[in-house]
Amino acid sequence: MEEQDQMQSSIEVEEVEEQQREGKRLEEENVVRFLDSLDSYVTLLDSLSSTLRQGWLELASARQSMGASRINGALLDLKSHSAATSLQVTHHDDEILNQPHFTLCKWASSKNGYGDEKLRENKLQTNSDGPQLRHRSQFAEKIPETKGAPLIVDDQVQKERTKSLSMFGTLVSPKLRAAQLSFETALETLVEIANVRLTMLSTSDQVRKELEGTEG
Amino acid sequence: MAGRAQIPNKSSALIAMIADEDTVTGFLMAGVGNVDLRRKTNYLIVDSKTTVKAIEDAFKEFTTREDIAIVLISQYVANMIRFLVDSYNNPIPAILEIPSKDHPYDPAHDSVLSRVKYLFSTESVASGRR
16 A cells, blocks of 8 residues: 555656656747747848848949939829738747748739739748748749749739839839849848747747746 | 737738838839828838928837738837837737848847847846756
């Protein structure tokens, strides 16, 4: 009888220790995720700064070749129109990703139905490997395989791009087109930053709670 | 902000901008510009004549609109309304401070990094070791 009691208590002690080890492991995982997201955040901001600098330089070059009167804020289209590039917000319900997720939809137009093919997934790192930064190449290379219409999608994207630049005139400098691509790249980076930011804030909250629990 | 409805799952949302002319022009070329029937835009161009009140009003408007998921704001503009930006705590819209042509990004002023830097203070480390 005493032996059974001893066995029972040792099993309970082992279970408690196992739970403590599991809790410790989760705490360390949160810290690692937080540090990884912080690193990604800072790295992506640095990348964004470079991309924006390039875009501003190209815009300035275009302004120099086309004239300042042809590229300024007064020309911005104030007629009613929808954004050609937008965001898709997805709300995850699982235990790990209990936060919103942003996906950039570039040059998606509801008129022509090519919206889904322009989705650019900026996936969050959800496992313990840490966030992986993805530097995307030009949009045309990433168009998913459709049923024989990648060229049509490319043409449509080019039309949307040309339409976006039409406020500056029919003939525009190649530098202006280059600036447009730079700002598109900057947008992709910004959406990645937004997702990493959410992870950083949620993991920092968890780490803070764990620290407060340790203090108390 | 209190009272703001959540953006429905998998719905389309906008990117708003409060920045200088070149930055806004660049992003508008990338297709994020939206003008509704009442001629309300999803951007504010900040120049030397823009008042702090106008910037505050734009920030409040963009953070309460249901169709906006990200607000881009030049960091030097965010510094003009720092109290408002730092007191904003909602996940959506996400407030992203970006560099501008004349003002490079300064991590010391970033509201998100300010929120997490306490984790690196000696007090938080020491308390964790007790």
